Amino acid sequence: MRLRHLPLALALAAGCLAIGPAANASSSAAAFDAALAAGHAPAFALEYDGVMHRIAGLDQLEVELEGPDGQPGAIYAAQVDGRPATIVRLGDRLDIAYDDEKPSAAGRAKRSGEWIPDYAGLDDVAGMDDENPPDPEADQPGGDGLNVWIFLHDNANEPDNERFVNWYTAWWLKEMKNDVIPGKPVRVFLKTRVPGLTDLDYHAGTQVDRLHDVHLRGFEYVDGVGGHPGPLTRYMLFVDKPAGNWGSNAVGVALDRGKSAMASRTGPRHIVAHELGHTIGGVHEHAQTFPCASSMAGYVLATISCRWYTSANQRNIREFLTPLL
Numbered sequence: 001m002r003l004r005h006l007p008l009a010l011a012l013a014a015g016c017l018a019i020g021p022a023a024n025a026s027s028s029a030a031a032f033d034a035a036l037a038a039g040h041a042p043a044f045a046l047e048y049d050g051v052m053h054r055i056a057g058l059d060q061l062e063v064e065l066e067g068p069d070g071q072p073g074a075i076y077a078a079q080v081d082g083r084p085a086t087i088v089r090l091g092d093r094l095d096i097a098y099d100d101e102k103p104s105a106a107g108r109a110k111r112s113g114e115w116i117p118d119y120a121g122l123d124d125v126a127g128m129d130d131e132n133p134p135d136p137e138a139d140q141p142g143g144d145g146l147n148v149w150i151f152l153h154d155n156a157n158e159p160d161n162e163r164f165v166n167w168y169t170a171w172w173l174k175e176m177k178n179d180v181i182p183g184k185p186v187r188v189f190l191k192t193r194v195p196g197l198t199d200l201d202y203h204a205g206t207q208v209d210r211l212h213d214v215h216l217r218g219f220e221y222v223d224g225v226g227g228h229p230g231p232l233t234r235y236m237l238f239v240d241k242p243a244g245n246w247g248s249n250a251v252g253v254a255l256d257r258g259k260s261a262m263a264s265r266t267g268p269r270h271i272v273a274h275e276l277g278h279t280i281g282g283v284h285e286h287a288q289t290f291p292c293a294s295s296m297a298g299y300v301l302a303t304i305s306c307r308w309y310t311s312a313n314q315r316n317i318r319e320f321l322t323p324l325l
């Protein structure tokens with residue numbers, strides 16, 4: 001396969017990076033499980049973040065989620081205190097995010113995607129890589145559906161897996177499942193502490209070489225755990241700080257229609273969807289930036305993430321994926 005690389009540039013604006021893990025996420029998860037086991041769904045009360053909430057209309061999303069411990073997770077749409085929300089249940093923890101929550105809303109730890117009007121400009125340099133790196137999957141059929149393996153760098157500064165999934169991927173999974181490729185399997189695997197990969201020195205050398213490392217080492221890992229890597233397996237390394245070799249202001253990089261990507265938590269909330277989008281047919285040209293930044297938006301000026309691809313990019317991605325599904 002001929003791989004090209006397309007450095008991403010999103011406007012980079014520093015935000016507060018404080019994280020406030022839900023101190024009682026574990027007890028909330030246990031109570032949530034107990035409520036479901038007792039058949040209290042679709043409505044029950046749940047203590048979360050020290051406050052009692054009313055959970056109703058619980059609807060489990062038909063996507064597969066696996067955490068670092070190999071245990072399956074689950075994503076639910078729900079009404080929480082009458083507001084649309086997404087609940088991620090992963091490991092022994094639980095996270096609730098309101099779908100209509102504004103970045104500045106109280107009660108949620110401020111994250112890197114909630115930038116301030118500190119526009120740093122657009123630096124979106126598309127480069128061509130005419131080399132033909134080894135592609136271990138080129139002749140290897142196998143796997144079905146879109147399988148996204150996200151590896152959290154050891155220094156990613158993302159300690160709460162359930163929050164990570166909810167913040168960056170739950171809404172993307174919902175969009176892929178409901179609007180882009182309905183009826184097709186979509187899976188996210190979140191992995192930590194993978195030697196050679198999550199400790200990768202991604203600052204070294206060139207971004208293309210490091211993206212190839214993510215691809216090859218990701219493949220080795222997935223193959224090693226019996227994950228059946230196939231044509232629609234994608235490997236993402238999620239890191240804290242961007243690398244200098246990404247280019248100034250870039251907060252992520254991806255191989256255009258390739259297998260691998262890297263994303264920084266200094267990017268906006270749609271950074272994972274954006275970089276993955278590059279690997280499955282999304283393009284900047286069909287993005288929008290007003291009144292919100294769609295997921296393939298290449299730069300953002302003090303704008304919140306729409307948390308969806310434009311219909312044109314949904315179509316691009318569908319047309320890319322469908323023959324391979």
Ligand SMILES: [Zn+2]
Nearest residue numbers: 007008009298
């Ligand atoms: Zn991009």
